[in-house]
Amino acid sequence: MKLQFRCPHCDAQNFRHRSEEFHRINCESCGWERPVTQPSADASQLSECLVCGNHDLWRQKDFPQSIGLTFVAAGATLSSIAWYYHRPVWALGILLAFAAADLVLFAIMPDVLVCYRCGARHSGGDLSEHPTFDHETAEKYRQQKLRLEEAAKSSPG
Ligand SMILES: [Zn+2]
Ligand SMILES: [Zn+2]
Structure with missing residues (x-):
């Protein structure tokens, strides 16, 4: 324990x-x-x-909330970089991937x-x-x- x-x-x-x-x-x-x-x-x-x-x-x-938040923030940052370089599909894909990974992490914790x-x-x-x-x-x-x-x-x- x-x-x-x-x-x-x-x-x-x-x-x-x-x-x-x-x-x-x-x-x-x-x-x-x-x-x-x-x-x-x-x-x-x-x-x-x-x-x-x-x-x-x-x-x-x-599941430390700080890790979850850092994760979401990293996803948002990468996504906006992709958006900046006119890659909307990438931007959306990155956001979805990070959201999915967040869910998986939460489930296995x-x-x-x-x-x-x-x-x-x-x-x-x-x-x-x-x-x-x-x-x-x-x-x-x-x-x-x-x-x-x-x-x-x-x-x-
Ligand atoms: Zn107590
Ligand atoms: Zn003491």
Whole structure:
């Protein structure tokens, strides 16, 4: 399983990749650690976030948006160069080819399970049984986070 998370204690970005199960999660920069209650080698068996224990996880394509955007931008640039040299068929062909490649890339990308609360990303295994993004659930967590921040601000110390 691959795990990517921000340390809840020091906010450092951590990345783990193991073929066997995790028994505890720890932060490399501050030493924070948390035991894993249901160790599993595969993200598909997860029912809770390994980092914060939250039960709401959603499935996403493990496809960095920046790559997708760079790809689209490259296609558009090449296409406009072809257009500039009066090659409209080329221009259209390039755009279509890049759009198709983008779709293929997206389809072959593995899924990743994201925690609504802390944003930890767990990947590995077939995650198709898990639900996709739900706006209501996300909103619930956003409100909760805002309330926590408000509480932290108003309490002395
Ligand atoms: Zn830390
Ligand atoms: Zn979490």
